[in-house]
Amino acid sequence: MTQLSITLPSYAAEPPGDWEHLLAVARAADVTGVDRVVLSDHVVFGENLEEYGRPEIGGAAGGTQPTGPDGLWLEPLTTLSVVAGMTGSVRLGTNIIVAALRRPVVLAKSTSTLDVLSRGRLDLGVGAGWQREEYEAAGLPFEGRGKLLDHTLDVVTTLWRDQRASHSSAHLSFEGIHQMPKPVQPGGVPIWVSGTLHGAVLRRIARYGTGWIPWGPDAADPAAIGRMREGVAALGRDPAGLQVVGTLPTVATADGRVDVPATVDAIGPLAEAGYTDLRGKVPLPAGGQAAVEEVLGPLVAAFRQAVGR
Template structure:
């Protein structure tokens, strides 16, 4: 439990298998039916969660993605140029919610501070209700100065702005008659319905490395943690440090959910070697990972795609309990 009474989400039944769903394209794809098809196939095959990315706008200094000191990733490369087509994630997940029935719908990550907090609280509560409680809100500060400048915000204040946004959202999600006061805004006797399906609000997954600001944010708001950069590469040590940081802040770390990267291993023909890939699952689970992210290639034929994806899920379920 946190100092202010919030809990980690404790009703996840098992280690989960998730995958990024590509909601961007380097050039105009001429339509997004391929994305719709992939979401439906993942849902039917039994994947637990799909996640989509976020860029509201792009500047022209995309090489800064490789700078970890501003939130990028060392050696990383932005997947599109400045004229890449990036779908807004909450709008995208709203469409996908109507095409699926059981798979959880997540952001990895949403630049939440770019949205007005009261509108974000409303849109996420709406999506959560309409999807029968399937929304997961993965958030982070991002790395691109131009996005904050285009929104009229100071890049240097992005961490504080994110915390402020999450605090307003949580207030509106939880309080029947809400009041809030900060230097940026103040309101009282505000009513926002419907509320999200969970009493604590939409589950929030905090992205970032092990540092005091991220640990504070996770302790205050987080259901789960999305490790970033070197932390993702050395998960056992990173989870240990984050759990210690949470305990220092009065947060019980035992229920912390953690994203772990499940690297796909390939056969000589380039296809996923499912058996070899799943060999890494027990180690990741032992390290503290509860949501394993695997990038998958989906065949063009629906029957072949269903068989392949279902086989991946079945192998994962066995590996996760071994």
Template sequence: MTPLLGRQALPARPQLTIQPRNFAADDPGGWDRLVDTAVAADAAGIDRIILSDHVVFGENPEAYADPTRGGTKGGRQPTGPDGHWLEPLTTLAFLAGQTTRVRLGTSILLAALRRPVVLAKTAATLDVLSGGRFDLGVGVGWQEEEYTAAGLEFAARGRQLDHTLEVCQTLWGQSRASFESPELSFDGIHAMPKPLQAGGVPIWIGGTVQRRSMERLARFGSGWIPWGPAVADLKGGVRAMREALEQLGRDPATVQVTSYLPAIMDSDGVLDLAATVTAAPTWVELGITDFKVPMVVPAGLGPATEALTGLVEAFRAAVG
């Protein structure tokens, strides 16, 4: 039996996350803005930076809006097929060397596209070199072409993700690792160093409230990244998630939940930060532990630090 790793104790207070863009519709000519945002977040007191993932693109971006394929109704892919997209694990490793305290995560990594043994090594390495600051947020994605290009079956992506997480947790948790599944068998395998965090790298599971994703969350998850209908109806989604976990024998109080705060704009169409964060206490009562604010961070280290410091101050004034 694979050990139950990848779980964190719940934070003592609500967490504040930003998601800078590691992608661009066209060549941005450099990625200084991304680096400045990460360094500013570290200085300002932001709790977590997360980056998203695409490995390749096909020519059907409208599939993002198809819930039957894993997309979200009404959603829109932010770049075309030739958008520039930095690989998130590589980028986070670089940012780990530029920062000292902010947590670093993926939301979401298409983990099944990586060979499980290599992902286990990469995640453990990133956790060690960052001083135990890495969170692995995973999901199945929506784009069939990425699985095709990786030689994988899109229809089997759920099982492939579970298998990847099983192998990672085995290699993180066993000093002399053995594993047996229909896809893979090994015995007497050693993989060092282990992740620095006790219990291994925390795993955040992205998905809707349906049987397979809830089983994945109950088995592997430190946190839940709502998707699809659960985002549109967050209150109902959180309630349904909790009921599903209870039925699966997992205490939902041990699972963190992340969500964006709805943006409130002023009369000029600019984010009203004070008004936006006033909703946070209600969401804390709902069960949200990790908040993302849809804020455009200005270019330049100084302006970015000032803006993010203001965000932290407003957020902490609202929720403590």
């Protein structure tokens, strides 16, 4: 089943006064039947934002950050907790959270709590990040951050799963640890692994992944889906059922409104290519929840018709 996700406006280049627009978008997404809302993560910024344009350290070639170092970025799990309390069915996702910046035991607790209170609606999209300064501010090494992410996911999934949890690694050891409540969702909170395909990312998907969030050149290459599935199968996991995020190009009219028919035309080819979760940055008006619903309602209806739901 192909799903529709939208990005919540959880950051701003200048102080927005309040964040009511974010909350209005979340409520409207819930009412109109959007499948998932997702938001981004930065804990801190350094002053070398041009590093984001370097794919060799995890950035995007030619990419630029949408704010300067003093841009306002809401913490994603805290924000999703607020959204969970005012919605009832839309799924809540991170796209992505730099998971290794959080202590694993605390991340396990906060995500379990949010999953319980949202009645099993949380999706955890994770990545290693690109910014050295975030790791330095957290007292963590930037080099080897992929291994730190794997360690974080190993501890988190152990605590989600085991009634009496134990772990031993170079980073930490514990035995006989009880952390309750467990997530509502069987097997724990679904983990969506972000990254460009290489050995470590493939191993991460195979071990932890419910889905893959393509990054870099793979994000624009439908053939990468086949390579991901082949790589996961070679690691001994059946890739059937693995979800894949794709970008839904939102076409705008001359006056800046969503051109629903033109936008929907892209859905069929993307679904046929194997993308199962289409995420769009939809231009939405700032006139409150009703105005946002007027935009999202027709888009959701057309999307569902296009994918046969």
